[in-house]
Amino acid sequence: MRWFVVLLSFFFASMPAVAQDPKVNVELLSSRTTAAPGETFTVALRQDITPGWHTYWRNPGDSGEETKLHWQLPEGWIASDILWPAPTAHPIPPLVNYGYDGTLILPVRITVPENAVTGTPVVLKARATWLVCNDICIPESAEVIYTVNIEQDSITDDASASLLADAVAALPKKADAVLSLVLMRPKAELDVSVLGLGALREAYFFPEDGALLDHAAPQVLRGNTLQLKTSDSLPVALPTTAAGLLRYVTESGTRGVVQVSSAVTVSAPSTGDAFAADTSGSVSIETALLFALLGGIILNLMPCVFPILSLKALSLVQKNANVKKARAEGVWFLAGVQASMLALAGLLLVLKAGGAAIGWGFQLQYLPFVMAMTLLFVALALNLLGFFEITGRFQNIGDELTRKHGGTGAFFTGALAVLVATPCTAPFMGAALGFAFTQPAAVTLLVFAALGLGLAAPFLLLCWVPALARRLPKPGVWMQRFREFLAFPMLAAAVWLFWVATLQGGADAAAWLLGLIVLLSFKVWLARVWPKAGIALLVLFILGAGYALFTVTPTRSVSSELSKGSWSSAAVDAALAEGRPVLVDFTAAWCITCLVNERTTLSDDAVKAALTEAGVVVLVADWTNQDALITAELAKYGRVGVPLYLLYRGVPGETPEVLPQILSPSLMLDKITTLGKPQAAH
Amino acid sequence: MRRLFTGLFLGVVMLTSQAFAAAEVGKPAPAFTATDSNGKTHSLSDFAGKTVVLEWTNHDCPFVKKFYKAGKMQELQRAATADGVVWLSVISSAPGKEGHVTGAAANKLTTDRNAAPAAVLLDEKGTVGKLYGAKTTPHFFIVNSAGVVAYAGAIDSIKSTDSADIASATNYVAQALGELKAGKAVSIPSTQAYGCSVKY
Incomplete structure (x- = not known):
């Protein structure tokens, strides 16, 4: 058995x-x-x-x-x-x-x-x-x-x-409407509003194509948009439509599953370089806000902003104002900064909504703006030097207002600080602002508000804590000298803006600007000896400036130290097809960081030699004037501004490495030597 | 001030990229160090200048058996090795889960199956698997001689456990290795992997 x-x-x-x-x-x-x-x-x-x-x-x-x-x-x-x-x-x-x-x-x-x-x-x-x-x-x-x-x-x-x-x-019914699925590696968004289901409490999308989305990523419903994540194995040739099932629960508790089809579009990555890996909305918002706040504080030290704010700070000493008054002034200053900052952000949002291919720093792509800023800086310098103190009611500079004591003065100092800070914000705040513009309008405004808060913070602190204000040096003759001295950083900034304007508008722009500066100086002189002629001349000056700003037409030019090609995606592909590494330098004449990198690193003899030896093809994408193609390419890397440095190792179809915004010769040499060698994750 | 800003910026970049490192096609392959079935330690950097194949495997998974029973995986391993490619089999099964093996058992499997990997890496904590984002067995990653991920995805084009399908499928791994050998770009650098889930 x-x-x-x-x-x-x-x-x-x-x-x-x-x-x-x-x-x-x-x-x-x-x-x-x-x-x-x-x-x-x-x-x-x-x-x-x-x-x-x-x-x-x-x-x-x-x-x-x-x-x-x-x-x-x-x-x-x-x-x-x-x-x-x-x-x-x-x-x-x-x-x-x-x-x-x-x-x-x-x-x-x-x-x-x-x-x-x-x-x-x-x-x-x-x-x-x-x-x-x-x-x-x-x-x-x-x-x-x-x-x-x-x-x-x-x-x-x-x-x-x-x-x-x-x-x-019980099979899912086919929905008539076609949804829209936007792929913004690594994020993706499915807009389900066309289904007409009303407000939804829950939704989940099952894609038929397994290579499209990250199945394990949480799907977050925001309004009628489902936030998804793209797959790591996205095919090179993306489909134009994506079918799938949408399971939902409406606000009223109705459950259902519908068979949906969506049109697939590819859009810019949803986040900047520093945030690229971070896909959860709330965390990156916090990080961006922190960045903006720090950036705002740093802006206080910029050559264009520092003179204005330090004078404002010194006015506190002069007045020996009582605490209450000083605090009120601080709050007015903050209000001025925020009003100006939000107006700027709002303008940019409106332009973007209108379909303009612009990014942060866009204002510096407009020659009239650059020319107007040059004149403003010269005027401020003349004022600091004591050549004129406008007391009339018709000033267009805002200077007198800023020096007025009390609420209105503080408000306009804030507004002016933002205006003169814009040339500096563009290059330094690229990453955080890049993030801001890919977010809903409310978040964009929030990031700008944080930037404004940072900008206002030091002065606000001085106003708020009398002990700090008392630590400022006692008033005296030195204050007059200090004020005069501050005219020089202002003039230096004007020289730079002048140079940008000549790159954009050529000799015409230079002639017009110098002519207007002469006219401005003449007006200042005349106002002292014959005050009555001042107004007439002011009108003349405004007319002349207006005419110049709108007649000088932008021309294009690229300055370069290395022998560089002009960027196009075809040029990149061609070099990669030959197996040659490529460095793409997204730059603009008005971008300080770009120029610093150019001087310290890209023009460095050792770097140039290493680039040549490694056979690196250097391509320059010049964004000094508007360029939709470059704006689109920047957007691919989550940027709305320059600089951006991309290093391709020479493999066709590869995703390039995004180099830091601030280069150094040692970093660059390091990167060049690792070309053609395996590299650790970083 | 510039240094301060550079420091801040780099700090954030490093923080975020370290936490989310993954093998992405066209990007440098994540560096790793792992112990093989003989107790020997291997780092990706040891193979600098060579093409490296990472094969996620689990000997009990029907999708893996499909290729080993037919002798196709061994064939691929030998052909790759003959071309100077370093073939690393990686086992990321956690202790107690399907496919988890000791070093001795792994060596016996290699002998019994007449397999020819350069080494079998034992990754029972799933460190390397999660670093690369390995989802299935089999799941392949090919690192080219420049240290860049040149292919990530499935072994071939027909998602099945049936050995009879091997002949009519396009073998993406063989194709990618062939293209790399010829100095060409990998024409299909990324596919959706298919198979059993990696038993983390």
Whole structure:
């Protein structure tokens, strides 16, 4: 007896697992026992899945394999694809699968040929294969058969027909509207508002194409937009449409699943370099706000801002104002900064909404703005030097207002500080502001507000804490000298703006600007000796300036030290096709950081030699004037401004390395030497 | 001030990129160090200048068996090794999970299956797997001689556990290795991996 048991168990053990203990039992069901020629009816594969195990949807998610039916039908018979019911998401951290458990009905539509011979039974046969998994996976398969009669009048199978009808009725319905799916690696957004479901409480998108989205990333619903993440294995050629299922719960509690199709568009990455890896909205917002705040504080030290703010600070000393008054002044100053900052951000948002391809620093791409700023800086310098103190009511500079004591004066100092700070914000605040402009308008304004708060912070602190104000040096003659001295950083800034203007407008711009400066000086002199002529001359000056600003036309020029090519994506592709590394330098004449990098690093002899030796093709994308192509390329890397340095290693189709915004020769040499060598993650 | 700003900027860049390092096609391959089935330590940098294949595997997974039973994985390993490619099999199954093996068991599997990897890396904590974002077995990553990820994804184009499908499928790994050998760009650098989930 015992040997028999041993033999029996041996026999069973040697049998394949599937035959011994299938995890899924299958059966082919049909809504018809007898079908008529030319008609279409429903059959279905029923899977009875062992509890704790699951089979897969058409897109199995991160792992697994969908159930398949390989039909072996007689000539002329047609089987549709499986009509997939809505799956559920099975998380197995760090992965997610899409599949089913319990009892599953997979309907298929069968079409009988017109010429089917009546009176002859037909065998519907298919090999079903599926993968069934819990912690481990087992591939299973079975041959399924259903024999159906052919007669002129079809006969319903009572047992199966209602079951199949219910299953078909439960299939997700097709939505008429076409959604929009925007891929902004690594983020993606699916706008579901066109479905007209009203306010949604929950939503989840099951993509049919498994290569498109990161299945395991949380899907966050914001209004009617579902925030997703793109897959790591996005194909090079992206599809133009993406089908899938949308499971939702409305605010009123209605649940449903619809079959949706969406148009796919590719947009700029959603975040700047410093935030590229961070995909969760709230964290990057906080980081961006912190950056903006710090950036604002740093702006106080800029050559264009420092003179104005230090004078304002000294006015506190002069006045020996009481604490309450000083605090009020601080708050007015903050209000001025914020008003000006938000107006600027608002203007930019409006222009962007209007479809203008602009980024931060855009104002410096407009020659009239650069020329006006040059004149403003010269005027401020003349004022600091004591050549004029405007006391009239018709000043256009804002200077007198800024020196006025009390609320109005503080407000205008703040507003002016922002205006003169713009040339400096552009290059230094690129990353944080780049982030700001990819966010909803409210977040953009918030980032600007943080920048303004940072800019106002030091002065606000001085006003708020009398002890600090008392620590400022006592008033005296030195204050006059200090004020005069501050004219020189102002003039230096004017020289730089002048240079930018000549790059943009050529000799015409230079002549006009110098002419206007002469006129400005003349006006200042005349106002002292013959005050009445002042107003007339002021009008003349404004007319002249206005005429100049709108007649001088931008010209284009590139200054360079290295032998550089002009950037185009074709030029990059061509170099990469030859296997040559490429350095792309996105720059603009008005960008201080770009110029600093140019002087300290890109013009460095050792760097130039190393670049030449490594065969690096250097391409310059000059953004001094507006250029939609360059703006679009910057957007790909989450930037709305320059500088941006991209280093390609020489592999066609590669994603380049984004170098830091501030270069140094050692960093550059390091990068050049690692070209062609494996490199650690950084 | 410039130094302060540079410091701040670099600090943030480093923080974010370290926390989210992953193998991305066209980017430098994440550096790693792992111990093989013989207790020997390997770092990616040891293979500088060579093409490296990383094969995530689990000997009990039907998708892996599909290739080993048919002898196709071994064939691919030998062909790659003959071309100077370093083939590393990586097992990221956690202890107690399917596919987890000791060094001795891993060596026995190599002998029994007549496999030819340069080394079998035991990554039972899943460190390397998560660093690369390995999702399935098999899942392949090819690092080119410049240390850049040149391919990431499936072994071939037909998602099944049936060995009969191998012949009619496009083998992406073989194709990528062939293109790299010929000094060409990898024409299909990224595909969706298919298989069992990695048993982290």
